[in-house]
Amino acid sequence: MHFYTGQVLRLDLTAQRATVEPLDEDWARLFVGGKGLLLRHLFDELPAGTEALAPQNPLILATGPFAGTAAATCSRLAVGCKSPATGTLLDSYVGGSFAPELKFAGYDVVLVTGRASEPVLVLIEDDSVQFVPAEGEFWGLETSALEALVRERFGPRHKVLSTGPAGERLVPYACLSTDQFHKAGRGGAGAVMGSKNLKAVVVRGHGAVAVGDASAFAADMLRLQNDAVLTPDNAWTWEEGTPAILDAVSAAGALPTRNWRTGTFAGSGRIDSEALLRVRSKIRACTQCPLACRQVHTFGDYVCEGPEFETLGLCGADCGIDDLAAVAAFNMACDELGLDTISTGAVVGLAMDLCACGAADYGLAFGDTAGYLEAPHLIASGEGYGAELALGARALAALKGRPDLAAEVKGLEMPAYDPRGTFGMGLAYATSDRGACHMRAFTAGDDILGGSAAADSLAGRARLVVDQQDFTSIAWSGVWCANMALDAAFLGAHFRHLWGRETTADELLTAGARIWNLGRLLNLREGLSRADDRLPERIVGTPHPDGGAAGKVIGAGAFEEALGEYYALRGWDAEGVPTDATLRRLSLERLREGGRG
Numbered sequence: 001m002h003f004y005t006g007q008v009l010r011l012d013l014t015a016q017r018a019t020v021e022p023l024d025e026d027w028a029r030l031f032v033g034g035k036g037l038l039l040r041h042l043f044d045e046l047p048a049g050t051e052a053l054a055p056q057n058p059l060i061l062a063t064g065p066f067a068g069t070a071a072a073t074c075s076r077l078a079v080g081c082k083s084p085a086t087g088t089l090l091d092s093y094v095g096g097s098f099a100p101e102l103k104f105a106g107y108d109v110v111l112v113t114g115r116a117s118e119p120v121l122v123l124i125e126d127d128s129v130q131f132v133p134a135e136g137e138f139w140g141l142e143t144s145a146l147e148a149l150v151r152e153r154f155g156p157r158h159k160v161l162s163t164g165p166a167g168e169r170l171v172p173y174a175c176l177s178t179d180q181f182h183k184a185g186r187g188g189a190g191a192v193m194g195s196k197n198l199k200a201v202v203v204r205g206h207g208a209v210a211v212g213d214a215s216a217f218a219a220d221m222l223r224l225q226n227d228a229v230l231t232p233d234n235a236w237t238w239e240e241g242t243p244a245i246l247d248a249v250s251a252a253g254a255l256p257t258r259n260w261r262t263g264t265f266a267g268s269g270r271i272d273s274e275a276l277l278r279v280r281s282k283i284r285a286c287t288q289c290p291l292a293c294r295q296v297h298t299f300g301d302y303v304c305e306g307p308e309f310e311t312l313g314l315c316g317a318d319c320g321i322d323d324l325a326a327v328a329a330f331n332m333a334c335d336e337l338g339l340d341t342i343s344t345g346a347v348v349g350l351a352m353d354l355c356a357c358g359a360a361d362y363g364l365a366f367g368d369t370a371g372y373l374e375a376p377h378l379i380a381s382g383e384g385y386g387a388e389l390a391l392g393a394r395a396l397a398a399l400k401g402r403p404d405l406a407a408e409v410k411g412l413e414m415p416a417y418d419p420r421g422t423f424g425m426g427l428a429y430a431t432s433d434r435g436a437c438h439m440r441a442f443t444a445g446d447d448i449l450g451g452s453a454a455a456d457s458l459a460g461r462a463r464l465v466v467d468q469q470d471f472t473s474i475a476w477s478g479v480w481c482a483n484m485a486l487d488a489a490f491l492g493a494h495f496r497h498l499w500g501r502e503t504t505a506d507e508l509l510t511a512g513a514r515i516w517n518l519g520r521l522l523n524l525r526e527g528l529s530r531a532d533d534r535l536p537e538r539i540v541g542t543p544h545p546d547g548g549a550a551g552k553v554i555g556a557g558a559f560e561e562a563l564g565e566y567y568a569l570r571g572w573d574a575e576g577v578p579t580d581a582t583l584r585r586l587s588l589e590r591l592r593e594g595g596r597g
């Protein structure tokens with residue numbers, strides 16, 4: 001099959017053995033790559049009910065078919081496992097240059113299973129796979145130091161996917177890092193890598209990706225680059241990057257501020273893209289990407305790639321911090337320690353709130369940078385109050401007797417769009433397969449940024465959320481980047497080369513629905529139910545006292561009605577279980593709830 005290497009690399013850490021298996025071509029046709037192939041492998045590899053940090057939980061790296069080619073933004077890698085933060089499936093994405101290198105080495109997918117008895121890193125150089133002892137030399141290193149040492153030891157062009165000190169200590173919101181600043185941030189894949197005594201996967205490849213008719217493919221990619229990638233619609237990526245939306249989200253009352261107490265941050269003008277442009281020193285890009293959205297900033301004697309919008313929201317506004325240099329330093333600490341900035345910012349904001357209400361005494365306060373800057377280090381090391389903050393928002397709030405103060409869904413801290421300022425995001429979060437996530441459905445794009453729909457209504461939102469989840473499921477299987485305007489015609493132009501025929505938008509959405517329903521079966525098998533498709537009570541029922549969304553409330557009744565409509569549109573029963581007819585329509589009938597493929 002063109003675009004695929006046809007090989008799956010299985011790394012058994014317990015036995016320190018590497019084996020190569022053929023890629024299942026039927027799975028590649030049905031599930032494409034990235035998210036789809038990852039979930040299909042996870043469905044078979046994960047024994048039902050396995051603890052996320054048990055050796056039996058596989059860590060899966062899945063490339064997309066277009067990684068290693070000229071397809072714009074497709075250099076991203078999907079990383080997945082059962083999440084230690086949520087107990088759900090986890091698929092998380094990271095850019096940079098790792099995925100193309102893995103394809104050049106000859107592998108579409110890597111399955112990491114078991115647990116090494118001592119810390120190791122895995123070194124993949126084309127057909128050669130070595131398990132290299134990591135104790136003493138690599139274990140314990142922060143991201144930059146690790147990558148520098150790996151390149152010094154093995155070669156300057158080797159690519160590294162690693163866990164940081166936080167992942168080694170099993171913090172459930174530890175991330176994976178590559179190319180220093182690129183993160184597979186959400187859901188705790190860093191802790192799963194750490195639980196396996198695996199510090200890093202290092203790869204160097206010398207092959208290429210066959211694309212079939214190379215001239216026709218190159219001509220199409222060049223046409224698409226001019227007509228659909230480097231366009232005015234995408235100009236914000238290289239001009240400002242994701243911080244471009246901060247002021248609009250704040251004005252709409254949707255920017256989490258002081259632990260979700262309100263949605264408009266008075267200090268947003270001091271941490272917005274205008275402020276960042278004053279300290280921007282350069283822009284960078286992932287491999288295969290002409291958009292170059294990665295904004296690099298210089299603060300005195302240190303350089304920070306970012307902060308991105310989500311980091312500004314959770315580590316800035318949600319903590320009441322409008323000191324841009326402090327937010328950047330917090331961001332840098334998280335990057336070096338291997339912590340997801342969304343969850344870390346949310347947890348620190350919660351800890352400040354707990355202190356404000358007298359439920360905790362961490363010495364943290366909204367807007368105070370002193371303790372704030374120390375927090376990521378304590379979380380990663382487990383020292384002082386860090387051990388409690390390392391539990392994550394849900395467990396921390398419960399521990400302190402204030403579960404009402406945690407803003408999370410299924411255990412994952414909510415990203416930087418408060419549903420009270422964009423109601424549709426509430427349904428998007430509640431139905432997201434990995435817990436609160438803005439990357440599966442993003443209705444804020446229509447109501448806040450596009451202004452084409454009412455932000456304070458759930459009318460039509462169930463349909464939009466279903467369609468966007470199906471679309472992103474196929475797009476994240478491709479694997480394109482969320483930072484560019486994508487549509488079915490653009491994806492179809494690529495699939496024409498992959499499948500050798502024209503595709504329709506309906507066909508792509510059906511493939512996306514298949515992948516989404518596969519994830520639902522997996523989550524149901526792990527014990528989730530309708531009761532988990534929920535929002536925190538205060539997000540549904542307590543309006544903001546001020547700001548752009550003052551007084552607006554979704555309401556429990558309206559939310560339940562929209563959830564029922566969502567299930568019906570999905571072809572699920574009232575408990576959120578796909579019906580037999582739905583599974584047959586999507587060629588998933590063999591994967592019954594509780595079954596193995």
Ligand code: SF4
Pocket residue numbers: 073074095096237284285286289290291292293294481482483484
């Ligand atoms: S748009 Fe930005 S994050 Fe996405 S692939 Fe390009 S450089 Fe990477």
